[in-house]
Amino acid sequence: MLRIGVRNLWRSKLRLALVAALIGAPFFLLLVMQSIGDAVQRQTETLKENVNNTLQLRARGSMGHVNMVGNEDILPQDALAKVKGVRHVSRVESYLLAMTPTEGNNFAMVVGVDPGDTRRLESHGEAGNPKLLHGRDLTDDDRGKRIAIIGQGVAKWAGIKPEDVVRATLTLDLRRTHPVIFALDRTPVTLTVVGIYASGYVFGDMQIFMPFDSFREAYGVPEGISWLYVRADSADNLPAVEKELRTLVGDVADIISPTTVAEFQTTATAAVQRLANAGIALSAVLMVLVVFFVMLLVVRERGWEIGTLKALGAADSGIVASFLTEAVLLCAVGALAGTLLFGLWGGRLAQLVFGLGVAPFLPAHYSTLAGSLSLAPQFGGAMLGMLIAACLFAALAGSAWGIRQIVKLSPMEAIRHE
Template identity: 70%
Template sequence: MMRLGLRNLLRSPARLLIVALLIGVPFFLLLVMQAIGQAAQQQTEVLKQNVNNTLQLRARGAMGHVNMVGNEDLLPQDALERVRQVEHVARVEPYLLAMTPTESTNFAMIVGVTPGDTKRLESHGEAGNPRILAGRDLTEADRGQQVAIVGQGFAKWAGIAPKDLDHATVTLDLQRTHPVIFALDRPPAALKIVGIYASGYVFGDMQLFLPIDTFREIYGVPAGISWLFVKADSAEHLPQLEQKLRALLGDVADIIAPTNAAEFQNTATRAVLRLTQAGAVLAAVLMVVVVFFVMLLVVRERAWEIGTFKALGASNRGILLGFLTEALALCAVGALLGTLLFRIWGGPLAQQAFGLGVAPFLPAQYKDTLIQALPLTADIGLATAGLLVLVDVVAALAGSAWGARQIVRLSPMEAIRHE
């Protein structure tokens, strides 16, 4: 009966193709939703590793921006070495910060970092390590060089497209002012833009990262640190490390324990997961509906055949086994087709699906930027493959349930008389 069920699958090639497409499209949708959800979870895990076990230090009572009105105080340079000597410190990353006017009353952040250090969103930890969209990241060879990478928002404001990276530059005019920015008596500096990144956060994409040595030269800051990010060797040691740092630098530094990964998880990640789960359920329901109508049609078409089997002594169990085998095989063909479509077009269409179906429900700061920062791929791991098999079986069984009921209730005499 199982072999018969598999052969029955090919009795109508045209119907097989149409039904496979009808089942394959929901499977494709399921894979897209799964990919978006997994990417959001991966982004959250990255943030937990780079943010939740990290303390931020800055000069007491100041933001530490070298040209911000009333907030230009910096941490002393020796704080860097003093912090490195503290127990449970795994990594120390110094930042230097400045602001530059853009349009109207808006501004962008200029951030000096050591190449290879984590690139964080100014005043928020969500950015983690932003994803490079075009060009390259800063490297050790860039130390002291007039190079920088910019967020996609900054690039758009500056009129820089990915194709322009071989000759794109940005000129920092330190004498321009703003309601919260004072001028510096320093010459303008031209920076070669070598990369464009996406942070996943609107304001995070309005930043420019350059080597910290280059920052010191341009802004005339031979010593001092705007922010110091201190990463603990484990999250468990973070409270103990915070106490030690307060005892060491409490008179000159404010110490902040970022919770931005949790905030990101509560806002963006949960919203994305809820919507992708809803999309996955919708896809599964569509599969069940397609299988329901197809198998119901099959039962009605083959009523005489079913009656004949019963008249010859075939059991309901055997006949049901054949029809369920056909339903499972039908779903499997649809799943393979959906997987093939996903491997070919999954990445681009997942971005469109995110923009149309997910982004409108996110907090405003993530609507237009998060998808670019997510590590979205068309790869299918073991967990996704297992989900496909499970959905295949559930859709086949649930969709065939009513048809199976009709088969059990059908008597040979009724089938033959009907025929």
């Protein structure tokens, strides 16, 4: 009976192709929603790794921006040596920050960073190293050079297109003022744009990263530091590190435990996971509906065959096994079709689905999140297990009514017209 079920799959090649397409579509949707949920979860886990054992230091009572009204105080240079000498500190990253006006009362952040250090975002400092969309990152050879990588928001404001990277320049006029920015008596700074990034945050996309030494020269800051990010060798040792830091530099520094990852997890991650789960549930319902109608049609179409098999003594269990085999194989063919489509266009279509079906439900400041996520298909054992489970579920749930009809059908009723 199992062999009969396998052979029956090929009885109508046209129907097989149509059903594979109909079942493949919800399988594709399932894979897309799963990839979106996994991408956001990976982003969250990455943030946790950078946050759970990290502290931020900045000048007491100041934001640490060298040209921000009332917040221009920065950490003394010797704070760096003190911090590096603390036990259980595995890494210290230094940053210098300034602000530059854009249109209206808006502004962009200028960040001096050492190549190789985390490119941190002003409003989401722990959410570092945003995704590079075009061009390249800063390297050790760039130290002291007037180059920069910019957020896609800055690129849009400045009219810099992806194809302009490496040739385009951006000029910072340090004499320009703003309600929260005071002028500096410094000559304008022209930077060559070598890369454009996406952060996933509207504010995060309005930043300009330049080499740390270049920032010192351009803004006339020979010493001092805006931010120090201190990473402990483990989350367990973070309280001891914080205690010693308060003893060493507590008189000149505010010591802050970043919390934005918790905000990201409770807003963006939770919202995306809910929508992804809803999409997966919808996919499962669509699969079951397709299998239900197909198997109902098959049972009615083959009523005479079922009656004949019963008249010859075939057990209901054997006939049911034959039809379930056909249903599982139909789902498997649909899953294969959906997986092939996902492998070919999954990344691009996932971006489209995210933009149309997920982004409108996120807080406004996460509206650019799709561009910062890696939504490329990732095949592995977990995905294979999910596909097998989905095939079995759809086949069993969708065939339940058809199986009931098979069991109820009597041989006399099935062949009464013969």
